[in-house]
Amino acid sequence: MKVTKFGGSSLASATQLCKVLDIIKADYERRFVVVSAPGKRTAEDTKVTDALIKYYQNYKAGNDVTADQEWIIERYRAIIEELSLGSAILDKIAKAIKDLATLPIDNNRFLYDTFLAAGEDNNAKLIAEFFSQNDVPAQYIHPKEAGIIVSSEPGNARILPSSYDKLENLREYNDVLVIPGFFGVTVDDEICTFSRGGSDITGSIVAAGVKADLYENFTDVNGIFAAHPGVIDNPHSIPELTYKEMRELAYAGFSVLHDEALIPAYRGKVPLVIKNTNNPDHPGTKIVIEHTGKDIPVIGIAGDDHFVSINMSKYLMNREVGFGRKVLQILEDLNIRFEHMPTGIDDMSIVLRDRELTPIKEQEIITQLTRKLEVDHIDIQHDLSIIMIVGENMKSQVGVMSTATKALSDNHINLTMISQGSSEVSIMFVINSEDEKKAVRALYDAFFK
Template sequence: MKVVKFGGSSLANGEQFQKVINIIHADPARKLIVTSAPGKRFTGDTKVTDLLIKYAQTVIQQENYTAIMEQIWSRYQEIADYFAISQKLLLPLKTELKDLAVNTYSNTDYLMAAFKAHGEKINAQLLTIILQQQNISARFLDPQTAGLLVSDVANDAQVLDQTYLNLKQWQHVQDLLIVPGFYGVTHKGQIATFSRGGSDITGAIWARGLQAELYENFTDVNAIYAASPQIVKQPTAIKVMTYRELRELSYAGFSVFHDEALIPAIEGQIPINVKNTNHPNLPGTMIVPEQHFHPQNIITGVASSNHFAALYLHRYLLNKEVGFTLKLLQIFYQYNISYEHMPSGIDDLTVIFDKRQFTEKLRQQLCQEVKAVLKPDYLEWIDDYAIIMVVGEGMRNKIGVMNQITQPLAKNHVAIHMINQGASRISIMLGTKQADAAITVSQIYQQFFNH
């Protein structure tokens, strides 16, 4: 059997719904369907999830929420009208959307989670109604009924191991199962969502739980590409890549597939096929286990991300001081800050962060604490930082790859601030100025794919 997830753009309106239904019809092995909330219908449109966040904020602030609730419902009504669904069948869905504003929640975090989750939930219910009207034996399956249990973190939940035992009971159900993505329930029965884009995670959880032969992830691109089309014109489509290649590239900005969704797939060794809803006959990109994988190229892809910053510390004889790094890590722990990398020299240490976890106030407090506790000779916060990831299973046994990467950068006067090669030898990380990120990606791509 196959588990199939459809993204927000795939379920944005009635026309897209029909494409989804055609895809379901085309392969009887597609037995479980995971829905996202309706995405953008056109440039400048608003995703339903963002509208639900606004709805939740309006309720929290005790303001009139009627207009925003009606705006959200109009998205579902538009889809229902395309398929001539009766108001009688739709009434329970609209009532559920209205009741969000008057239901009781343990705190505002769980309120927000419940509101956000209903983008997927109502879409799954609506798809089920449409399929049933077309005489397809479809069944809506709520995460609570299914037993998809998650941790008690309202808006960044993690799946619990018990879930996989619970999901096995649905392996041999004959009906086509329609399940909402993005959320699960806690042991107390409260809705908790995964991180944004978490419908990918739901699909992977179900694929592992049902021991599916394949997890198909339908989105709005033909494949995963070796570089961003925004940087490189008509980049090469990746036909096959490994889990860990995608994990490394996702870290630096490959956003087609949620990197956290790889974990259940890896644990279950379930192959993933990323495909285009608008062109379902194209092969897309297969994501497979490393075992028996034979790379066709030295590198598989190159990606960049600008959401990083660095803290640079200089202190003479730093390498002789016992406990220096421990004190630094204790400060990070105190401020609940995670770091990404920590390249060092004998008198220097650079700590690289995802700067999205900082406010300006928090950044200043952290720097002041580091100065007070560690007394560095020099401290600098570097906000202008980009990370470039060069990834490929083919690099492991290839000599001279670093030279091939750095040579075109030197010719284009790109300064490299940091180089780090992972222990797996399938990735090389570069640190550059943000202004140099695009040319770095472009030059590395040209070096490996256009020669």
């Protein structure tokens, strides 16, 4: 039993939907299909989700929304007519799009989410109809009916644990179930979306709920590469990696998969495979609990920028009880999240994303650390990047750190700091952002060439 999710690029046109139909027909175990809204057909095109955002903005501002409605309906009409699905499904979708402009605006926390969710919801209706008319008995099922009940957090919904019991009942259906991604329903019957890219989350939730044997995530690439193709020319694809490794790579800039989508599938012990709708015979990248293949020490290299480091030193810091707690309390009081905290006996650095800091917060941190904790020195370093080399088997291999630091040294890249977690899944290097791409290339050459 498989749960199969298709992204926006896989559903952008009638041509793409025909590929999706062939993929579902090729494997009778693909019984649950989670869909995104139609994506871009060309680089200059507009996603349906972006058109819905514009529609929402005009509706809330009291502007005429006729053009917005017609553009979105026309997008679905083009697909429906090319697939010869008839007018009934188009009428149903057109009514749903127009009905959005009848929703209350004042004191409606969920209005924006309801507009955004319409892209996935109406696409699921269209795809279920397309399957049914092409020898795949299929049924559209709304997240409420499926049992995807979520917290009342607009734009950041969380699945409620009680949902999984109801989701398991979906196993009893005989038809292929087409489920819109990206949103669930609150206990008060309000539409509430997951964070952006949340169709991945829906697929993962359904896979865990129905206890699937595999969660397939179809996109427009042949799986996950060992480094970013925009930095490395033709990097090799990774056949298999663990959930821990994927989490590390997603954190450091690999955007193929929404990192929150890993959680339900990981907890449900459901393996996940990333495949290409345009090349479905390619094996893709499988994400598993534990490696089944050969022991490769480093499976991927990732880089991400826009980091800041708060560096402080105080003589005999290690003898002062509660010093670290007091530093973190200052950040908490300013509603600042930190990412990493390398320390020495008299030194401490707090690494965080630069969006967490404003000039006012930055000055407040300096003031409080100086006055309350009486640090001897403090400086805040901007324009930093984090480079991560990732692999669960690094801990059983000698010389990984030596190879990495030599590669960086040979390319005249200065290290601001180095950190390795207790799990030894990754090694993190903090460098100046101007050296990020050069560092990724140097490390890729060292480990993969």
